[in-house]
Amino acid sequence: MNDLVTIFISMALINNFVLARFLGLCPFLGVSKKLSSAVSMGLAVIMVMTVASIVTWLLYHVLLVPFGVEYITTVMFILVIASLVQILELTIRRTNIPLYNALGIYLPLITTNCAVLGVTLINTREDFTFLETVVSALGGGIGFTLVLAMMSGIRERLQLADTPRSFKGLPNAFLVAMLLGLCFLAFGGMV
Amino acid sequence: MDPLTILIIIFLTLVGLGCGIAIFLANRFLPEEDKLLKRTEEISKYLPGMNCGACGMPGCFAYAGELAKDVDTLNKYPCMTLMNDKERLKSFGEYLGIDLVGSGQKKVAIVHCAGDSETLYDYRGVGTCKAASQLSSGHKKCPYWRVGLGGCVGVCPVGAVSYDRGKGDAYLEPNKCIGCGLCVKECPRNLIEIVPADMPQYLACNYLSKKNIPGRERCSIGCIHCRMCVRASEHDEVSWDEKKDLPYFDPEKRLPAPAAIEKCPKKVIFKRDVS
Known part of the structure; x- marks a missing residue:
């Protein structure tokens, strides 16, 4: 149990995907203009990460490890994640229209989000058990959502703030990203 | 070939096939789309x-x-x-399953102003037509003149309106115009009107009131309300709009009025290039 909590905190805060591992940086800057869309994106990422981790864990331990061909994990995981997102999108679209409208364009975008591939590869590298995999994926997704929400909240307010003209827009976002990264640096060595 | 390589090929093929089949099954057996x-x-x-x-x-x-x-x-x-x-x-x-073609008709926007009214004062306020027109009825001598800050340029979705900042004039290209009517709502002077595309002419002035001094005092091609065009018309192609005190061309009939264009002393009735 203690282990699971450690993994969760490590994935969400200490080794945060965006600010410590530098994965999933495109949505971090691209989808962080509005808080509502940032949260939608985050929720979609949490869902895809968890499902992808479960499926890839099964594939890895059933197919790859017994035959000793672990070195094709990347290729296989890309294949699996891409089609998984497609199936997930189809399912949501057919069964839950409000959720589909809320996630909107972000669901297919996740296919190319490296954080999702990252979490599956980290899970296999760390040799997690099934439960640990699920917890680590959840932690990673929640950490990603947290950072995205923080970033978009700050950027929303910065848009109204009186900043130097040449810093308006993306330069401000980079400065904010730098400060956020420094903040998250403080989590290092917590566990 | 190395047996391991063959194994990998088989694995990847199987997983790819599996994913494809899974998507197919999901597509097939999920409930019908809303x-x-x-x-x-x-x-x-x-x-x-x-x-x-x-x-x-x-x-x-x-x-x-x-x-x-x-x-x-x-x-x-x-x-x-x-x-x-x-x-x-x-x-x-x-x-x-409905016949829509009969109800539709190509329409374009026209601007009821081509004037060159003088500037009264140097306007330095909020740079929109709506804001400028509210300050002592605009910074131009003619209170009906286009404000010339390009509000219509900003809203046009197809870029049919171009804008000369120096002169403060907006030009409309009828071929590009899609007749969406966004500029009509934007213009604070109500100068823009949506008319059928084959309208043969239009009045390039919107100087409404006869109580005010006539357009000639403020603009070189303002309507002077002389009714020459009505007198020159032969088949009722020009009528007089008493409410606006301006000539009126019926958009339903769309009769060409070459005589009126000829007779107008201010040359303010513009012929449209209808082809």
């Missing part, structure tokens, strides 16, 4: 898709959603761009 969403998507294929927002909805997809719920939206909030596009309208009519 009918409204499906219809919305089908309808949105027939819409212009440039999201100008002239219909009042946030973009073409939202408009398609409203159409999917109720086809009567087409009458209540017409999409001018669609109405102007004969081929698109025809195919859309075929999809809906």
Whole structure:
């Protein structure tokens, strides 16, 4: 149990995907203009990460490890994640229209989000058990959502703030990203 | 070949095949897609898709959603761009099973001003036409003159209005205009009107009131309300709008009035290039 909590905190805060591992940086800057869309994106990422981790864990331990061909994990995981997102999108679209409208364009975008591939590869590298995999994926997704929400909240307010003209827009976002990264640096060595 | 390589090839093929089959199965056995969403998507294929927002909805997809719920939206909030596009309208009519072509007619915007009124004072306020026109009825001598800060340029979805900042004039290219009517709502002076595309002429002045000093005092080509055009007309192609005190060309009949254009002492009736 203690282990699971450690993994969760490590994935969400200490080794945060965006600010410590530098994965999933495109949505971090691209989808962080509005808080509502940032949260939608985050929720979609949490869902895809968890499902992808479960499926890839099964594939890895059933197919790859017994035959000793672990070195094709990347290729296989890309294949699996891409089609998984497609199936997930189809399912949501057919069964839950409000959720589909809320996630909107972000669901297919996740296919190319490296954080999702990252979490599956980290899970296999760390040799997690099934439960640990699920917890680590959840932690990673929640950490990603947290950072995205923080970033978009700050950027929303910065848009109204009186900043130097040449810093308006993306330069401000980079400065904010730098400060956020420094903040998250403080989590290092917590566990 | 190395047996391990063959194994890898088989694995990847199997996983790929499995994923493909899974998507196929999901597509096949999941419950039917929501009918409204499906219809919305089908309808949105027939819409212009440039999201100008002239219909009042946030973009073409939202408009398609409203159409999917109720086809009567087409009458209540017409999409001018669609109405102007004969081929698109025809195919859309075929999809809906209604004859839409008969109801549609290509329309364009015209600007009822071509004047050169003098500037009264140097305006340095908020740079929009609406703001400028509220300060002592504008910074130009003529209170009906286009404000010239380019509000119509900003809203045009197809870039049919170009803008000369130095002179403060906006020019409208009739060939590019789709008749969406966004600029009509934007203009604080109500100078822009949507008319049928084959309207043969129009009055390039909107100097309404006869109580005020006539347009000639403020502009070199303002209407002076002399009614010469009405007298020159032979088959009622020009009538007089008593309310506005300006000549009126019936957009229903669309009769050409070459005599009126000829006789107008201020040359303020503009012939349109109808082809």
